[in-house]
Amino acid sequence: MPAVTARAPGQGTLVATGCGTAIACVCALGLGEIDRRLGGLWSVLAVMCAALLCAALARALGRLAAVVPSGAGLLAFLSRGLGRRWGLLLMLPYVALVIAVVAVEARIVGAVSARLLPIPPAAGALAFLLFTWAVARSGVRPGLRVQAVATGVLMIGFSSLAVASVIAAARRPDFLAQLLPAPPSALALLGGIGQALFLFMGFELVTNQAELVRVPGAISSALSRSVRLLAFFYALAALGFTTRAHGSAGAGREGAAGWLTPQLGLGGADSSIAAAAIRILCLLASFTSFNGALLTLSRLVYALASQGVLPRRLARMDARRMVPPDALAVLLAAVVALTFLLTTHALINAVLAGSAAAAGLVWAAAVAVRERPPFAEPGRARRHQVAALALASLFLVFGLSALAESAPASAATRVEIAHAH
Amino acid sequence: MNAGTDVDPQLRLERALARFLAAYQARPDLVAEQRGWCPVIALSASDAPARVMVALDDGRVAPAAAGWIVPGVPTLEVLGALDTLCDVLGLRLDPNEPYLFGELTVAGAEADFVRLDYIASRLCPR
Numbered sequence: 001m002p003a004v005t006a007r008a009p010g011q012g013t014l015v016a017t018g019c020g021t022a023i024a025c026v027c028a029l030g031l032g033e034i035d036r037r038l039g040g041l042w043s044v045l046a047v048m049c050a051a052l053l054c055a056a057l058a059r060a061l062g063r064l065a066a067v068v069p070s071g072a073g074l075l076a077f078l079s080r081g082l083g084r085r086w087g088l089l090l091m092l093p094y095v096a097l098v099i100a101v102v103a104v105e106a107r108i109v110g111a112v113s114a115r116l117l118p119i120p121p122a123a124g125a126l127a128f129l130l131f132t133w134a135v136a137r138s139g140v141r142p143g144l145r146v147q148a149v150a151t152g153v154l155m156i157g158f159s160s161l162a163v164a165s166v167i168a169a170a171r172r173p174d175f176l177a178q179l180l181p182a183p184p185s186a187l188a189l190l191g192g193i194g195q196a197l198f199l200f201m202g203f204e205l206v207t208n209q210a211e212l213v214r215v216p217g218a219i220s221s222a223l224s225r226s227v228r229l230l231a232f233f234y235a236l237a238a239l240g241f242t243t244r245a246h247g248s249a250g251a252g253r254e255g256a257a258g259w260l261t262p263q264l265g266l267g268g269a270d271s272s273i274a275a276a277a278i279r280i281l282c283l284l285a286s287f288t289s290f291n292g293a294l295l296t297l298s299r300l301v302y303a304l305a306s307q308g309v310l311p312r313r314l315a316r317m318d319a320r321r322m323v324p325p326d327a328l329a330v331l332l333a334a335v336v337a338l339t340f341l342l343t344t345h346a347l348i349n350a351v352l353a354g355s356a357a358a359a360g361l362v363w364a365a366a367v368a369v370r371e372r373p374p375f376a377e378p379g380r381a382r383r384h385q386v387a388a389l390a391l392a393s394l395f396l397v398f399g400l401s402a403l404a405e406s407a408p409a410s411a412a413t414r415v416e417i418a419h420a421h
Numbered sequence: 422m423n424a425g426t427d428v429d430p431q432l433r434l435e436r437a438l439a440r441f442l443a444a445y446q447a448r449p450d451l452v453a454e455q456r457g458w459c460p461v462i463a464l465s466a467s468d469a470p471a472r473v474m475v476a477l478d479d480g481r482v483a484p485a486a487a488g489w490i491v492p493g494v495p496t497l498e499v500l501g502a503l504d505t506l507c508d509v510l511g512l513r514l515d516p517n518e519p520y521l522f523g524e525l526t527v528a529g530a531e532a533d534f535v536r537l538d539y540i541a542s543r544l545c546p547r
Contacts, residue, residue, distance in 0.1 A: 068523040076523030084522050190433045211527050299461050299535075303517040306542060319454045322532060
């Protein structure tokens with residue numbers, strides 16, 4: 001008899017969860033970089049190629065979650081398919097880069113809050129990290145449905161702004177030229193697709209809900225729908241970014257803070273109410289992302305510490321709140337340190353590209369593992385294995401291309417942003 | 422480590438659960454910490470015909486019928502290999518470890534499993 005799942009999330013909530021864990025402000029930075037390297041419909045092409053790969057990955061993940069319905073997600077899948085050591089080794093760079101991405105997110109929050117309030121960006125970043133940590137430390141967990149509503153508001157809000165940008169740009173004579181810029185080099189396109197993988201990073205966390213949802217096919221369906229919705233959202237946002245480059249005063253704002261927060265130049269950002277709304281949406285996106293990351297990572301740190309992989313002191317659990325306070329404190333310290341270390345375009349671009357490569361590596365492993373015991377069905381046709389090998393290779397190639405493409409660009413844009421405002 | 426593997430799987434699981442609950446009830450401080458917690462937990466072996474259930478009422482173990490069958494639907498279902506379940510209940514293995522590596526899965530609220538892991542860790546400090 002299955003366990004009672006009276007509060008099991010529905011399909012809509014699951015899809016919103018997949019989108020919510022993938023979308024953060026740092027994604028706008030990723031889109032901005034794709035736009036800078038490709039632009040116009042080439043950016044949309046990169047997003048759609050990444051979406052196609054992720055759609056195939058979603059099918060594989062659906063099978064993995066059906067066989068091993070674990071809240072531990074990718075680590076559990078990879079460990080069952082490849083063994084504990086390989087599972088941990090493959091996940092390590094992914095987890096480390098998630099922490100670095102959160103630090104970049106904090107920098108973005110600092111830049112956004114400095115435009116909302118008369119405070120320095122560093123103070124805004126620090127306040128954001130401390131507030132989100134305090135919420136996690138208190139044991140309060142925003143419910144899935146609350147997060148779903150927040151994600152819905154975000155997606156609708158930014159989609160509307162992107163559409164407004166495109167409509168505004170459509171009146172200009174150079175609109176078509178903006179949509180169809182000169183074709184990029186092959187490496188730039190490959191790197192752009194690799195960078196677009198980063199935008200989808202986190203959608204796979206829907207599998208973590210397998211413990212609550214035991215309706216057959218629900219997780220698989222939510223994964224696929226999340227990818228489709230994200231593809232639509234990012235394609236629209238990519239178009240908005242392309243037109244934003246010439247479409248608003250906010251976009252034309254050069255300098256570090258503008259580079260860090262390209263989304264602030266979308267749509268009606270010139271109106272003070274719209275601008276404030278965008279900034280509040282940004283903070284909301286950042287809070288839900290960091291909150292989720294803190295809770296998931298603290299549980300991982302706690303578990304690894306309890307096995308002696310990390311210092312055992314981190315395995316202490318607060319009996320009343322059921323959160324590991326020392327693990328949370330260490331994560332906060334790591335993120336704060338990285339927030340103040342990741343001070344240049346070069347370093348931040350390296351984090352984005354590294355994250356895309358780490359996601360590509362882990363996803364390639366997930367696709368490969370799907371064809372191994374205990375996940376592969378008996379007598380599964382060989383063509384599936386060939387297709388999985390091809391898909392895994394593509395994830396690796398695009399991930400590495402993102403890294404390769406980021407190197408020269410990063411070196412060329414080594415601009416200090418520590419005091420950006 | 423897995424002494425008694427020739428014993429009936431159901432009996433092995435029942436004995437392991439009895440040992441775990443005895444250790445839990447011998448720690449009134451730990452029981453008091455779980456005040457307000459009322460789960461019905463089922464443990465099922467994935468590789469043998471063995472299943473036990475235990476109900477907690479306000480953190481205290483509710484009396485069970487013979488064969489560890491508790492009326493009602495479990496709020497948390499733990500599924501794993503018989504050896505893994507017996508090792509966890511015998512406090513030889515931290516439940517988080519097989520959980521993390523996908524060798525033990527749960528159906529139900531993650532918070533219930535986190536609490537279960539906490540109890541195991543307090544019973545067997547590492």
